[in-house]
Amino acid sequence: MITPRNSDRIAVFVFYLIAFLVSALLAALIGYVLFQGLRVVNWHFLISPPSFEAGGGIGPEIFNSLMLLILTMILTVPLGLGVGIYLSEFATESGVTRIIRICIETLASLPSIVIGIFGLLLFVTILKWGFSILSGVMALTVLNLPVMSRIAEDAIRNVHRDLREASLALGATQWQTIVNVVLVAAIPGLVTGIILSSGRVFGEAAALLYTAGVTTPDLHFQNLNLFSSNSPFYLFRPAETLAVHIWKVNSEGVAPDSRQIADGASAILIIMVLLFNVASRWLGRLIYARKTGQ
Amino acid sequence: MVNINISNRIGKYTTFLCAVLIITITISIIFLIAYKGLATFARDGVSLRDFLLTTKWNPDATAAEGGPFVGALPFIAGSVAVSLLALLFSVPFGIGIAIFMSEISAGWGRRIMQPVIELFVGIPSVVYGWIGLSVLVPFIRNHVGGMGFSLLAGAIVLAIMIFPTLASVSTDSFNANPADIREGSLALGVTHWQTIFMVMFPAAMPGVLTAIVLALARAFGEALAVQMVIGNAIRLPTALLSPMHTMTSIITMEMSNTVMGTVSNDVLWSIAFMLLLISFAFIVLIRTINRGRAVR
Numbered sequence: 001m002i003t004p005r006n007s008d009r010i011a012v013f014v015f016y017l018i019a020f021l022v023s024a025l026l027a028a029l030i031g032y033v034l035f036q037g038l039r040v041v042n043w044h045f046l047i048s049p050p051s052f053e054a055g056g057g058i059g060p061e062i063f064n065s066l067m068l069l070i071l072t073m074i075l076t077v078p079l080g081l082g083v084g085i086y087l088s089e090f091a092t093e094s095g096v097t098r099i100i101r102i103c104i105e106t107l108a109s110l111p112s113i114v115i116g117i118f119g120l121l122l123f124v125t126i127l128k129w130g131f132s133i134l135s136g137v138m139a140l141t142v143l144n145l146p147v148m149s150r151i152a153e154d155a156i157r158n159v160h161r162d163l164r165e166a167s168l169a170l171g172a173t174q175w176q177t178i179v180n181v182v183l184v185a186a187i188p189g190l191v192t193g194i195i196l197s198s199g200r201v202f203g204e205a206a207a208l209l210y211t212a213g214v215t216t217p218d219l220h221f222q223n224l225n226l227f228s229s230n231s232p233f234y235l236f237r238p239a240e241t242l243a244v245h246i247w248k249v250n251s252e253g254v255a256p257d258s259r260q261i262a263d264g265a266s267a268i269l270i271i272m273v274l275l276f277n278v279a280s281r282w283l284g285r286l287i288y289a290r291k292t293g294q
Numbered sequence: 295m296v297n298i299n300i301s302n303r304i305g306k307y308t309t310f311l312c313a314v315l316i317i318t319i320t321i322s323i324i325f326l327i328a329y330k331g332l333a334t335f336a337r338d339g340v341s342l343r344d345f346l347l348t349t350k351w352n353p354d355a356t357a358a359e360g361g362p363f364v365g366a367l368p369f370i371a372g373s374v375a376v377s378l379l380a381l382l383f384s385v386p387f388g389i390g391i392a393i394f395m396s397e398i399s400a401g402w403g404r405r406i407m408q409p410v411i412e413l414f415v416g417i418p419s420v421v422y423g424w425i426g427l428s429v430l431v432p433f434i435r436n437h438v439g440g441m442g443f444s445l446l447a448g449a450i451v452l453a454i455m456i457f458p459t460l461a462s463v464s465t466d467s468f469n470a471n472p473a474d475i476r477e478g479s480l481a482l483g484v485t486h487w488q489t490i491f492m493v494m495f496p497a498a499m500p501g502v503l504t505a506i507v508l509a510l511a512r513a514f515g516e517a518l519a520v521q522m523v524i525g526n527a528i529r530l531p532t533a534l535l536s537p538m539h540t541m542t543s544i545i546t547m548e549m550s551n552t553v554m555g556t557v558s559n560d561v562l563w564s565i566a567f568m569l570l571l572i573s574f575a576f577i578v579l580i581r582t583i584n585r586g587r588a589v590r
Contacts, residue, residue: 004485011487015398018390019407025454026410029417029425036428082312090306091313100313102577103320109573110323111515113542114566117549118323121330125554142319149316173298175305196412203418206517206542210549246420247518250427259428266421273416277409 030270037267040260046268049218050245056255058265060216063232064239068133068212069202072140076148077194081183083145084152089178108146112206115143119211131238136212143207147197155189156182188288195280199273205243213238214248242269324570331567334560340364345564351528353558362557366541366565368528373540375531376445376520377513380452381506388460388509389502395461396468397476397490407461414458423522426451431523440535443525448540451519456509463508467501468494503583511576515569517542541565 048057083100091097119139129135159182167177183190215238223231230237240248246265249258334340340362348365355361391411395404426447435442471494479489495502525537526547545562552559 004488008485008487011490012398015390015394018387019394019399019403022387022391022457023406023410026413029454030413032425032429033421079312079315082309083316086306086309086313090309099317103317105577106320106574107316107323109511109515109577111517111542111569111573113515113517113545114327114569115323117545117563117566118326120549121326122322142323145316145319173302175302176298178305196416199416203416203420205418205420206546209518209546243418243420246424247522250424250522262424262428266424269418269421273418274413277412277416 033266033270036263040264041267045264052255058242058245060219061240061242061245064216065202065241068136068140068239068241069198071137072144072201073198075141076144080145080148081152083149084156085178087153088156104146104149112143112204115139116207116210124211130236131213132236133212133239134235136208136239139207139211140201140204144197144201151193151197152190155186155193158189159185188284191287192280192284195276199276202272203243203269205247208241208244212241214240214244216240327563327567327570330563334564338557338560349530353561364561368530369539369541369544369565372531372538373514376448376452376540377510379449380456380513381510383449383453384457384460388457389464391461392464392468393490395465397494411458411461419455419516419519422451422455423519426523441537443523443537444535445531445538446534448520448524451523452513452516455516455519456512459509459512460505463505464502467498471497500583504580507576507580511573514572517546521546541569
């Protein structure tokens with residue numbers, strides 16, 4: 001019989017069931033990718049370049065993904081910090097501030113494929129950078145800047161007011177307070193946010209299809225000449241990333257083992273994202289403990 | 295003393311420049327995409343009515359053949375269909391988890407579900423697409439019917455991808471409810487479930503609606519995962535098990551096959567411009583829902 005009491009029990013049961021189903025789905029997804037993928041992954045797979053025949057690897061793709069990630073972060077972290085500092089410390093609720101916030105919101109809500117073709121138009125075509133690392137980094141920067149700005153603003157706003165006031169009362173200027181007190185106190189939040197957004201940048205593909213391109217030249221890792229087109233560090237060479245590679249082998253894969261390649265590459269991508277996740281928690285906690293002396 | 299004041303001022307202006315950079319980027323994106331997107335109508339002489347309301351797609355057809363045919367309705371309808379269906383699948387789970395984390399098991403339940411949601415966010419979209427392609431599509435082909443590549447496959451993949459947005463934004467909204475209203479309700483002898491359904495849920499409604507709009511925006515903008523499983527056939531989405539196309543998937547597929555400055559390329563930019571306008575519309579909608587409340 002459906003009394004209020006029974007319906008209460010049924011409802012609680014249903015919510016536990018939903019939580020269980022969702023967790024089981026996640027475990028199944030990650031388990032499936034790791035199980036399928038790790039059968040393929042070996043040392044050869046991780047370091048050799050893709051091939052038209054069976055037995056190709058994903059070495060250059062892993063390198064490209066890391067390179068794009070690092071360059072993007074070098075650009076977005078300082079810029080995002082700048083925006084975050086301005087919005088949390090200097091901005092008054094004026095018209096300009098409202099425009100900045102609307103712009104961040106607009107950028108953050110743009111589909112990444114739209115950012116990708118914007119990059120195709122501006123960086124690849126108008127600026128004539130071609131399908132290149134540089135174009136890819138710029139597209140990723142546009143994608144990540146709004147995220148980074150929000151992370152920075154939140155982390156800085158969460159710093160306790162007392163710290164600011166104590167510093168100002170000691171005669172420090174506003175800028176000295178920001179650099180020496182507020183930013184230092186905001187480090188745990190910043191680190192967590194930066195690493196989590198790194199995971200997102202690492203897995204991004206749609207914004208890179210038409211900017212960093214879907215090919216990689218034959219790379220010579222001994223060649224450190226930054227202006228030579230087969231140097232891995234040449235900024236104007238195309239650079240297919242791991243995520244783009246997974247998409248490509250599925251849509252235009254020519255290798256007979258494209259299924260295994262996609263399995264292996266997905267597993268590596270998932271492992272990297274898991275590492276980013278764990279690292280962000282661990283580092284954030286570690287730095288917090290160090291700073292508070294616990 | 296002068297030095298200190300100067301560094302203060304330099305700091306303020308440098309950070310302000312960063313903010314100005316964001317404005318510049320946003321304006322240049324809007325300008326460039328609008329400029330390219332409007333060329334279809336301004337230069338190529340396509341009527342807006344044909345673009346929005348007809349279904350024949352062959353932008354390469356010459357004028358002698360009666361072309362170019364640029365009916366984008368199949369893509370627009372496809373995006374709407376797959377996003378709404380994904381929302382339908384995902385909303386019960388997203389809100390269910392939000393209630394679970396805030397009302398049913400705010401202690402250990404939350405400690406388990408929070409990382410679960412973060413991991414769902416962390417899985418890259420191509421991996422979702424790949425699992426969809428290698429598991430879901432064959433499953434639908436063998437056990438449900440059709441070719442597997444279908445509206446249904448796209449909607450299921452999208453449903454999983456928008457779930458974390460729904461769950462985390464709704465949870466915040468439930469957690470923002472003052473504890474007084476829950477305690478007041480329980481003190482009147484109302485059961486736990488009745489309190490959730492009749493008191494907490496209505497109070498959290500604006501936040502839940504915000505979550506739904508954000509999830510819808512994400513579904514609209516997702517490109518690769520959907521493109522991998524939806525079949526990419528240009529037709530109106532009339533059946534669950536038929537292949538179809540979306541606005542993002544046609545851009546993904548055709549941008550590299552067309553030459554800049556031609557009608558077939560311009561019309562892709564028009565679709566991108568429409569995506570931009572749609573994301574504006576979602577922002578306005580969220581602001582309307584949250585009028586008078588603090589929202590970022």
